[in-house]
Amino acid sequence: MTHPFLDLAPLSAARFASIEDRVARLLSTEQDVVIMQGEALLPLEGAIRAAAGPGTTALNVVTGPYGQTFGDWLRDCGATVVDLAVPFHTAVTAAQVRQAFAEHPEIDFVSLVHAEAATGNTNPVAEIGAAVREQGALFYLDAVASVAAEPVLPDAWGVDLCVIGAQKAMGGPAGVSAVSVSERAWARMAANPRAPRRSYLSLLDWKERWVDGGRTALPHAPAQLEMLALEACVERIETAGLDTVTARHRCAAAATRAGALALGGGLEPYVHAAAEAAPVATTLRAPAGVTASELVADALAADPALPLAAGGGALAKEMIRVNHYGADATRASVEACLAALGGALARKGASVDVGAARLAAAEAWR
Numbered sequence: 001m002t003h004p005f006l007d008l009a010p011l012s013a014a015r016f017a018s019i020e021d022r023v024a025r026l027l028s029t030e031q032d033v034v035i036m037q038g039e040a041l042l043p044l045e046g047a048i049r050a051a052a053g054p055g056t057t058a059l060n061v062v063t064g065p066y067g068q069t070f071g072d073w074l075r076d077c078g079a080t081v082v083d084l085a086v087p088f089h090t091a092v093t094a095a096q097v098r099q100a101f102a103e104h105p106e107i108d109f110v111s112l113v114h115a116e117a118a119t120g121n122t123n124p125v126a127e128i129g130a131a132v133r134e135q136g137a138l139f140y141l142d143a144v145a146s147v148a149a150e151p152v153l154p155d156a157w158g159v160d161l162c163v164i165g166a167q168k169a170m171g172g173p174a175g176v177s178a179v180s181v182s183e184r185a186w187a188r189m190a191a192n193p194r195a196p197r198r199s200y201l202s203l204l205d206w207k208e209r210w211v212d213g214g215r216t217a218l219p220h221a222p223a224q225l226e227m228l229a230l231e232a233c234v235e236r237i238e239t240a241g242l243d244t245v246t247a248r249h250r251c252a253a254a255a256t257r258a259g260a261l262a263l264g265g266g267l268e269p270y271v272h273a274a275a276e277a278a279p280v281a282t283t284l285r286a287p288a289g290v291t292a293s294e295l296v297a298d299a300l301a302a303d304p305a306l307p308l309a310a311g312g313g314a315l316a317k318e319m320i321r322v323n324h325y326g327a328d329a330t331r332a333s334v335e336a337c338l339a340a341l342g343g344a345l346a347r348k349g350a351s352v353d354v355g356a357a358r359l360a361a362a363e364a365w366r
């Protein structure tokens with residue numbers, strides 16, 4: 001008997017290349033798209049190690065935990081790092097980025113996270129991209145949490161290295177990821193003697209052995225199940241329409257925000273301005289005197305399948321995350337999360353109105 005996950009025919013180079021082409025179309029990019037055989041941290045780290053070195057001065061924008069990680073990698077590569085940290089309840093502005101360029105004209109690399117699922121904010125990449133182009137710096141973007149939740153347009157925005165993963169709004173697998181690479185980025189890597197080579201992290205290996213060879217022979221056996229899952233999830237997005245999928249995420253975020261405010265009990269959006277709140281996930285601030293992780297645990301006790309989580313690390317005390325992405329970008333899922341949080345708050349003695357929350361969510365969805 002054949003098994004659905006086993007006994008598969010080998011994935012051909014042509015099929016692999018066609019999946020890359022479909023990912024490129026999803027990003028409206030003419031750049032080379034390389035699908036990496038690992039979770040998104042692989043191209044995120046590989047791109048930094050390839051493009052940055054001791055001669056690099058990097059502006060590292062920190063709007064959440066991933067920005068902190070990128071700063072560590074950049075320093076590890078020998079780059080001089082200028083950190084631009086903004087509070088997690090807000091977004092960075094193009095004016096702040098321009099100010100950093102004015103103070104450090106030698107900046108030649110910018111790392112930015114588009115949307116942070118972990119903190120619930122999203123940054124204005126189009127405006128920042130214009131500033132980065134004026135500076136002439138290489139622009140590295142983590143779009144893992146934004147792709148399929150909001151527009152991601154590396155070519156239009158001048159992004160040189162744009163990393164995506166399928167496990168958030170794309171509703172796909174976590175085991176493979178992709179990066180689009182501009183000509184400028186390839187040139188920067190080729191000129192960097194410390195760029196990884198003959199290494200799992202190496203983007204240049206993929207360029208030389210795959211892209212430059214016309215994508216006719218795969219350098220290694222691909223992660224076949226994940227590649228098939230990635231193809232299926234891109235196909236599902238193509239069928240529904242990318243605009244429809246991003247609209248569902250935008251509606252889910254608006255509904256969660258409005259619903260949480262209408263719920264009462266002291267729950268508040270964690271990101272102050274709605275325009276800076278990420279469509280992929282909504283973060284909420286727990287009411288004074290309530291520990292977010294306890295509230296979430298109580299809400300999940302009734303329905304463990306809900307896409308609720310507490311913030312990571314120190315944020316676990318105050319931050320609630322509603323991960324309304326992928327299959328959970330639905331009205332039903334948002335309303336179930338609001339009802340579960342309402343129930344948990346009521347058990348803490350708070351006065352909440354779940355009916356009003358549902359109504360506000362339904363209205364905001366439209």
Ligand SMILES: *Cc1c(COP(=O)(O)O)cnc(C)c1O
Pocket residue numbers: 039040041066113115116117118142144145165168174
């Ligand atoms: C989710 C996410 C990733 C991928 O990392 P995981 O630890 O696998 O979730 C990378 N960057 C950002 C901004 C993310 O939100």
